[in-house]
Amino acid sequence: MKNIEKSFNTVKVLNGIQFSLKHGTVHALMGENGAGKSTMMKILAGIYKSDGGEIFIDGEKVSIESPTDSQNLGVAMIHQELSAIPQMTVAENIFLGREPGSRFFMDYSEMYDRTEELLKSLHVNIDPRAKVGTLKVADQQLIEIAKAISFNAKIIIMDEPTSAIADKEVDNLFKIIENLKKQGKGIIYISHKMDEIFRIADEITVLRDGTYINSWQAKDINNDILIKNMVGRELKDVFPKVKVPIGEVLLEVKNFSLKNKFKDINFEVRKGEIVGFAGLVGAGRTEVMNSIFGLVPPDTGEIYMEGRHIEIHTPQDAIDNGIAYVTEDRKNEGLFLQMGVGQNITLASMKTLSKGLGILLQEEKRIIEEQIKALRIKVHSPRQLVGSLSGGNQQKVVLAKWMMKNPKLMILDEPTRGIDVGAKSEIYRLMCEYVAKGNSIIMISSEMPEVMGMSDRIIVLSNGLHGGELGREEFEQERIMSYAVSNI
Amino acid sequence: MEKTEKIEKTEKIEKTEKVERKINLKGFTSQYGTLCGLVGIVIIIAILKPKFLSVDNILNLLRQASINGLLAIGMTFVVLTGGIDLSVGSIVGASGMFAALVARTETGLPWYLAVLVGLGVGLLLGTLNGVIISYLKVPAFIATLGTLSIARGITYMASDARPVPGLSEGFLKIGGGSVGPIPTPVIILAVVLGICFLLLYRCRYGRYVFATGGNQMSARVSGVKVKQIICSVYMISGLLAGLAGVILTSRVTSGLAQSGQNYETDAIAAAVIGGNSLAGGRGRLWGTIVGFLIIGVMNNGLDMMAVSSYWQLVIKGSIIIIAVLLDSLNETKS
Numbered sequence: 001m002k003n004i005e006k007s008f009n010t011v012k013v014l015n016g017i018q019f020s021l022k023h024g025t026v027h028a029l030m031g032e033n034g035a036g037k038s039t040m041m042k043i044l045a046g047i048y049k050s051d052g053g054e055i056f057i058d059g060e061k062v063s064i065e066s067p068t069d070s071q072n073l074g075v076a077m078i079h080q081e082l083s084a085i086p087q088m089t090v091a092e093n094i095f096l097g098r099e100p101g102s103r104f105f106m107d108y109s110e111m112y113d114r115t116e117e118l119l120k121s122l123h124v125n126i127d128p129r130a131k132v133g134t135l136k137v138a139d140q141q142l143i144e145i146a147k148a149i150s151f152n153a154k155i156i157i158m159d160e161p162t163s164a165i166a167d168k169e170v171d172n173l174f175k176i177i178e179n180l181k182k183q184g185k186g187i188i189y190i191s192h193k194m195d196e197i198f199r200i201a202d203e204i205t206v207l208r209d210g211t212y213i214n215s216w217q218a219k220d221i222n223n224d225i226l227i228k229n230m231v232g233r234e235l236k237d238v239f240p241k242v243k244v245p246i247g248e249v250l251l252e253v254k255n256f257s258l259k260n261k262f263k264d265i266n267f268e269v270r271k272g273e274i275v276g277f278a279g280l281v282g283a284g285r286t287e288v289m290n291s292i293f294g295l296v297p298p299d300t301g302e303i304y305m306e307g308r309h310i311e312i313h314t315p316q317d318a319i320d321n322g323i324a325y326v327t328e329d330r331k332n333e334g335l336f337l338q339m340g341v342g343q344n345i346t347l348a349s350m351k352t353l354s355k356g357l358g359i360l361l362q363e364e365k366r367i368i369e370e371q372i373k374a375l376r377i378k379v380h381s382p383r384q385l386v387g388s389l390s391g392g393n394q395q396k397v398v399l400a401k402w403m404m405k406n407p408k409l410m411i412l413d414e415p416t417r418g419i420d421v422g423a424k425s426e427i428y429r430l431m432c433e434y435v436a437k438g439n440s441i442i443m444i445s446s447e448m449p450e451v452m453g454m455s456d457r458i459i460v461l462s463n464g465l466h467g468g469e470l471g472r473e474e475f476e477q478e479r480i481m482s483y484a485v486s487n488i
Numbered sequence: 489m490e491k492t493e494k495i496e497k498t499e500k501i502e503k504t505e506k507v508e509r510k511i512n513l514k515g516f517t518s519q520y521g522t523l524c525g526l527v528g529i530v531i532i533i534a535i536l537k538p539k540f541l542s543v544d545n546i547l548n549l550l551r552q553a554s555i556n557g558l559l560a561i562g563m564t565f566v567v568l569t570g571g572i573d574l575s576v577g578s579i580v581g582a583s584g585m586f587a588a589l590v591a592r593t594e595t596g597l598p599w600y601l602a603v604l605v606g607l608g609v610g611l612l613l614g615t616l617n618g619v620i621i622s623y624l625k626v627p628a629f630i631a632t633l634g635t636l637s638i639a640r641g642i643t644y645m646a647s648d649a650r651p652v653p654g655l656s657e658g659f660l661k662i663g664g665g666s667v668g669p670i671p672t673p674v675i676i677l678a679v680v681l682g683i684c685f686l687l688l689y690r691c692r693y694g695r696y697v698f699a700t701g702g703n704q705m706s707a708r709v710s711g712v713k714v715k716q717i718i719c720s721v722y723m724i725s726g727l728l729a730g731l732a733g734v735i736l737t738s739r740v741t742s743g744l745a746q747s748g749q750n751y752e753t754d755a756i757a758a759a760v761i762g763g764n765s766l767a768g769g770r771g772r773l774w775g776t777i778v779g780f781l782i783i784g785v786m787n788n789g790l791d792m793m794a795v796s797s798y799w800q801l802v803i804k805g806s807i808i809i810i811a812v813l814l815d816s817l818n819e820t821k822s
Contacts, residue, residue, distance in 0.1 A: 347710050
């Protein structure tokens, strides 16, 4: 790929990107969230059209206008979010849209035979007749890979394939990737996990803010250089962490357990503290927070606020006790995309903004404007629909919604996911201002630099159990990782 | 580096301004499209039948439309949360019948007791819907399909499938009377509309209704008691259907077991023509007003022009589809 360009509206998200992939190699594509990795891969997969640049496959210039074009050229993308249909069997999924058989009737036995053969060639032991929904996430991913191979793909794009699977399954996946390499396939591998990259990649390319930084042979480069190139600046510039005096205990969680989710979770949060929650995806971090907030009450466990035992059965109870929750999935669990920015901001505060049954519209308007200004949300009118804002501004709307209630504790689940670097550091600034007032934050984050840069203390969960705890002076990526896998 | 950033920013702002202007234009066509449709239909009918615009006819039209108007308002609340209420026609029948049984002259009971019984039956059936849907988690379509049948069955049992005539004078004034020149049902409708406007746009309750329909999970996380809200919209719909039942019974001067049959279609049509999305979260009450007026005008005007009732059905159905088609075309364009 040469000089690839892409703009959304007038914002250039890719500018002069180049990338080359050789047969039988794994080329890792790295960069922070918002660096343009996924956009670039979506261009190759035909989901987006590039605005400029050229793509060559096996030396031939090609034009990719649609996902079908891309498929015909031998490109297959395995998405971060799995796209299989859970109610259908493995074989049905793999052959969806091109079922073997005559014009009207499917030849099921041929379909199952071919699937079995295919899975065998990958050394995968999965029943072709199993419903995909009943399989483990890791196996579902293998199905996607099998599907890609069944298309005779020459180029396989894997977007964060290990974000949801355990270590043992990662080993298995890597074996399969080695296999594919031997068959001469080229693999583009997107991941944030450094150790994986160095284990599997032959070449590494780094993107930052939509521009091409550099490419290396994996053996010629180390961790530090890579991070420096990805971030483009020293860590302390990105995280404006301010020293805040730590006060008394605000929240105490005791013996929290929920069947199949987490067990015996105990921790406390002090005033002025940002407590980071680290761990692998699926470690139970979000589930613990859902329970604290009353979305899914725990089987056992107690919560104390400022030393007082409190009962939380519904989100309303949590809000009344001064807890706010910014969920991971802001589009589905935080925002009302069809409603205006203003109404989104005040929705959780309607009680204080009403007198009797009626809403104090003037007061509401004033407060909305105040919040938009305080959080520097970029909107041209408070009535602008939230759905039309960028990810960073949407996240600020969610933060504004909670901050205007002055909660004592904010739980932030992946607060900067999918947000560009500039908006990220503004959100970090808001977090610091907020704890400086004597409030506290619990932050779940899967981004190591973020959780290490912003937290006063890190609690690591591992497979639903308390895996370990680190004070700021003890922060070390390796230790966090080793705690994270301690119970797997 | 900083400079280019700035340039990009100003470009961005210009762009968003342009987008906003486009949205406004689009907003105009989608907001006032149905209103233009209404005006167009009125003009066409008035040209063909000038008598259509006489004060008498318009008052008569409004009197006829008020029943569907009440149902459509209730339906709007339901649709805003992403639900549907198929049972309103049957609730009209049941509440009208029970009101009639109380309002018979031979019972000697006051007219307002009959009204209260009618409203009570409506509220009760609406609450039944609400509880089944929100707390027992039966899909709205199924739950209200069930109550549609249940309520109709009860109505036949209560009346032995026979008409209940001989209603008291006071009761008959509700549907047939006038205050000055204006028919009582129209005044009732106006009052209900006023209350509902306040409820939807000036009270936090209304905000919660929109929020629940827009994104249930977000609403829940924001502390909205989603189940209560969902339950409440069916109660409102039931209550208004009860009111419509009372008015209808009074207007036709006797309780009829089959009254209100199929009324849900016109109510849903009015809400949908008015631009309320069946997926919830998006809609407006004044759109519903335009919606039920279009249906009222069509019913009245086509009758006047002596169009066969079979053709009326075809025309009405086409209008519903066209209205929603235009709406979805608007959506995809954005």
